[in-house]
Amino acid sequence: MGSPALVLFNSMSKQKEEFKPLVEGQVSMYVCGITPYDYSHIGHARAYVAFDVLYRYLKHLGYDVKYVRNFTDIDDKIIKRANESGEDPLSLSNRFSEAFLHDTSELNCMPPTHQPRVSDHIEQIKDLITKIMENGCAYTIEGDVYFAIDNFPDYCQLSGRKLDDNRAGGGGRVSVDLRKKNPADFALWKAAKPGEPSWDSPWGPGRPGWHIECSAMSSQYLGTAFDIHGGGKDLIFPHHENELAQSKAACPEFKISHWMHNGFVNKDNQKMSKSDDNFFTIRDIIAKYHPLALRFFLMRTHYRADVNYSDIALENASDRVFYIYQTLDDCKQGLSRFREEELKGQIPAKVKESIEKFHSSFIESMSDDLHTTAVLDDLMEPLKAINSNLKQLKGKKPPKPVILSLLALEKEVRDVLDILGLLGASCSEIVQQLKDKALVRAGLTEEQVQQLIEERNLARKNKEYAISDKIRKELSGKGIALMDEANGTIWRPCEPEKDAAAELVSNCSIES
Structure with missing residues (x-):
């Protein structure tokens, strides 16, 4: 079965038409x-x-x-x-x-x-x-x-x-x-x-x-x-x-x-x-926002429709871009410990089938008058699959199918991002740049965030949970999410938390 024909809306005829170049x-x-x-x-x-x-x-x-x-x-x-x-x-x-x-x-x-x-x-x-x-x-x-x-x-x-x-x-x-x-x-x-x-x-x-x-x-x-x-x-x-x-x-x-x-x-x-x-x-x-977050925000709405600007929509776009690049960076770091011969072989049939399905859906959406909204939604599936496989990578000797699945999934995601113009040069650099922009929006420095993390850790150690919860909530309200891990507390950008009423009013102004 061949690829679908490219169909584009023609403002002259006021309808979608199959695109056939003159030459x-x-x-x-x-x-x-x-x-x-x-x-x-x-x-x-x-x-x-x-x-x-x-x-x-x-x-x-x-x-x-x-x-x-x-x-x-x-x-x-x-x-x-x-x-x-x-x-x-x-x-x-x-x-x-x-x-x-x-x-x-x-x-x-x-x-x-x-x-x-x-x-x-x-x-x-x-x-x-x-x-x-x-x-x-x-x-x-x-x-x-x-x-x-x-x-x-x-x-x-x-x-x-x-x-x-x-x-x-x-x-x-x-x-x-x-x-x-x-x-x-x-x-x-x-x-x-x-x-x-x-x-x-x-x-x-x-x-x-x-x-x-x-x-x-x-x-x-x-x-x-x-x-x-x-x-x-x-x-x-x-x-x-x-x-x-x-x-x-x-x-x-x-x-x-x-x-x-x-x-x-x-x-x-x-x-x-x-x-x-x-x-x-x-x-x-x-x-205030990474350029790729602005690009993502603009592509979230079909090109022929009007986009309604809002800080919340940009925050959401920034959050999605961070998720994409944090996932790709985690994948790169996770695979870096394997030798070249360990990265060769046949990917599992089920993973191959899911990648082919995703790619086919990508071509179908893009060939239907550049339906980037659907593509960006679909992109979340292979990213979730990468994160799922990364959990299995933490053992001393992970199954080889997991390694090969990660390689194939990462390549497909990167290929699609490249076609969309959403692929940056270095995943780790973009992750850091996104964090830097989050600090700008929060009005904080890295040192101030680390100091607040230490104050929170001390409060938790002293069982002063009201103080630790207040620090976490105030940071979250500024778009800084704290995550407690085995090696300590780290932070990542997030959409600033708002009270339910404010969130409801804001959502009413955003076009889907």
């Missing part, structure tokens, strides 16, 4: 990047983690993937911020572009094949505008160039909106221009204004409009037909709608097979965004 064995993918005028927030992380998962899974399936993600490094918002700070606009956007690359690297996102910047593609943009004008779908007004939607009958085929619902620009990037033939016509080229970056053009000095940039860069790197165009669902209109119109107006044969859009990150049931000033930057979050 067998190759995938061409364009994802709209950021406008770098500030540090990126976790709404950005949501998008780029989602498409990183897609990128990784396509590569796992054996495709040669050309992935293009741009930087809109010249834009109204950048110019406004640069004017406020007294900085050159391109210098400011370059600084925040580099910050974005650092942040996405922290989240274990693979770098795309190409990462073009608008400022490096002005000639391609001007050429595309010229083609649109030659085909009768654009006009000029005093150095500005507008797309004429009345001359393009297929406008709104992606969003399905009615023309009466349309508005110019979008996202606060442009103001209403009464000179336009239709209020919904959008700018392809903006005439130069004092103090703004500009380039020479056939229509006079100026700079590109927002939408034309992606049309020019996608065709530059992927041609006039490619497989996947992605971005946040807020880009469906006007950005992607206008992109599609521009590209088809310039080249009627232009084709994108699959449009994909991810959901938002919400805070208090409102979309998290810079313009509404209700966002957390990626840096805000990973100062």
